[in-house]
Amino acid sequence: MKPLVNCQLYTFVDAAYLGGRDPAELTRQLCDGGSDLVQLRAKGWGADRILRLAEILNPLCQAAGVWFVVNDHPGIAQAVGAPLCHLGQEDFFDRGWARAADAFCGSIETGLGLSTHSAAQAERAQRAGPAYLAVGPVFATPTKPGRPAVTLDYVRWASARVRLPWFAIGGITEGNLESVLEAGARRVCVVSAILQAPDVTRACRRFRERLARVPLAADSGSND
Numbered sequence: 001m002k003p004l005v006n007c008q009l010y011t012f013v014d015a016a017y018l019g020g021r022d023p024a025e026l027t028r029q030l031c032d033g034g035s036d037l038v039q040l041r042a043k044g045w046g047a048d049r050i051l052r053l054a055e056i057l058n059p060l061c062q063a064a065g066v067w068f069v070v071n072d073h074p075g076i077a078q079a080v081g082a083p084l085c086h087l088g089q090e091d092f093f094d095r096g097w098a099r100a101a102d103a104f105c106g107s108i109e110t111g112l113g114l115s116t117h118s119a120a121q122a123e124r125a126q127r128a129g130p131a132y133l134a135v136g137p138v139f140a141t142p143t144k145p146g147r148p149a150v151t152l153d154y155v156r157w158a159s160a161r162v163r164l165p166w167f168a169i170g171g172i173t174e175g176n177l178e179s180v181l182e183a184g185a186r187r188v189c190v191v192s193a194i195l196q197a198p199d200v201t202r203a204c205r206r207f208r209e210r211l212a213r214v215p216l217a218a219d220s221g222s223n224d
Contacts, residue, residue, distance in 0.1 A: 001062075001065050001066065001067055001083070002036065002065070004067070004111075004131055004132055004165045005165050005216070006036075006216060007036035007037060007067065007165065007187060008036060008186060008187045008188070008208075008211040008212070008214075008216070009034060009035050009036050009037075009187075009188065009190070009204065009207055009208050009211055010035070010036065010037040010038075010039065010069075010167050010169075010187065010188065010189040010190070011030045011033075011035040011037070011038050011039070011189075011190055011191075011194055011204060012038065012039045012040075012041055012189070012190075012191050012194075012195065013026055013027055013030070013038060013039070013040050013041070013057065014041045014042075014191055014195060015041065015042035015043065015044070015045055016043065017191070017192060017195035017196065023040075023053055023056070023057065024056055024057065024060060026195075026200065027057050027060050027061065028060060028064075029200040029201045029204075030066075030194070030200060030201075030204060031060070031061065031064035031066050032064075032201045032204075033194075033200065033201040033202070033203065033204020033205050033208065034204050034205055034207075034208035035066055035204055035208075036066060036067060037066065037067040037068075037069055037084070038057070038061050038066055038067070038068060038069065039068075039069035039070075039071055039086060040053060040054055040057055040068070040069065040070055040071060041071040041072075042071070043072075047073060047075075047076065050070070050073060050076055051073075051076050051079060051080070054068075054070055054076055054077075054079075054080045054082065055080050058080045058081060058082050067083055067084055068082045068083060068084070069082065069083075069084040069085065069086050069113065070082045070084070070085050070086070071085075071086045071087075072086070072087065072088075072091060073085065074087070074103040074104050074110070074112075077104075077110050078104055078105075078107065078109070078110055082110060083110065083111060084110065084111045084112070084113055084131060085103065085104075085110055085111075085112055085113070086112075086113040086114075086115070086134070087103065087112065087113070087114060087115070088114075088115045089114070089115055089116065089117070089121055089125075092112075092114060092128070093124070097128070098128060099128055099129055100112040100128055100129045100130050100131070101129075111130070111131030111132075112128075112130045112131055113130060113131060113132045113133070113134060114128065114130045114132075114133055114134070115133075115134045115136075115169075116133050116134065116135055117136070117137075117147070117150055117154075118150065118154065119154070119157050119161070122135070122157075122158060122161070122162055122166075123161075126162065126163070126164065130164070131164075131165070132164060132165040132166060132167065133158075133162060133164065133165075133166040133167070134166070134167050134169045134189060135150070135154060135155060135158045135162070135166050135167065135168050135169065135185075136149075136150055136154075136168055136169035136170030136189075137149055137150060137169060137170020137171055138150060138151065138152065138154070138155055138168050138169065138170045138171060138172060138180060139170055139171030139172065139176065140170075140171055141170045141171035141191070141192070142192070147170075149170065149171070150170070152179060152180070152183040155168050155180060155183040155184055155185050156183050156184055158184070158185075159183065159184025159185065160184070165187060166187065167185075167187040167188055167189045168180050168183075168185035168187070168188050168189070169188070169189035169191075170189075172188050172189070172190050172193065173190075173193040174193060174206060174207070174210075177207070177210060181210075181211075181214055186211075186214050186215075186216050187211075188207070188211070190207055193207075194207070
């Protein structure tokens with residue numbers, strides 16, 4: 001797997017967008033399309049069901065050299081040997097955790113990604129020592145109902161202030177990707193614009209090709 005700092009396209013196997021598709025085949029399509037990270041997100045599923053699917057998807061991602069991310073469940077991420085787990089602000093800080101390793105009983109074998117929705121949250125999250133941050137939702141999105149958009153202003157702030165890999169997320173499409181990149185993002189999470197595309201692999205490749213034309217800083221998460 002390439003270092004996170006060199007990753008640009010973060011995609012999802014989201015239970016809300018499966019539409020009867022096989023999650024394993026969808027994962028293959030995302031990997032074939034050039035995804036750098038694939039997250040398993042299954043809101044409303046029981047832990048046992050998520051565990052069984054994570055056991056299938058993690059080796060598929062590893063074989064493709066793609067980071068596999070388990071959403072919401074640090075214990076499952078550890079159990080299947082996933083390299084990353086993603087948590088929201090409440091899921092992490094409201095449990096009294098202060099450092100990334102707290103989510104994994106002190107282990108540092110699994111990395112942590114944290115969602116952030118404001119400059120204050122990003123500053124707090126960086127002090128926790130995560131592997132990366134998510135910045136958003138940039139635009140209103142059905143994947144986060146009721147969550148107001150943080151707008152491109154927060155993307156600009158992150159571009160100037162965040163010093164570890166960070167991904168813009170929330171309502172990002174081919175139509176608005178250019179504005180997100182102009183605001184300073186170099187890494188993006190894309191959910192519905194890829195999962196609802198007629199050809200998932202082709203949709204990934206289009207995002208991948210556009211992102212590949214944006215230079216990345218080689219030595220930090222900064223876009224300076």
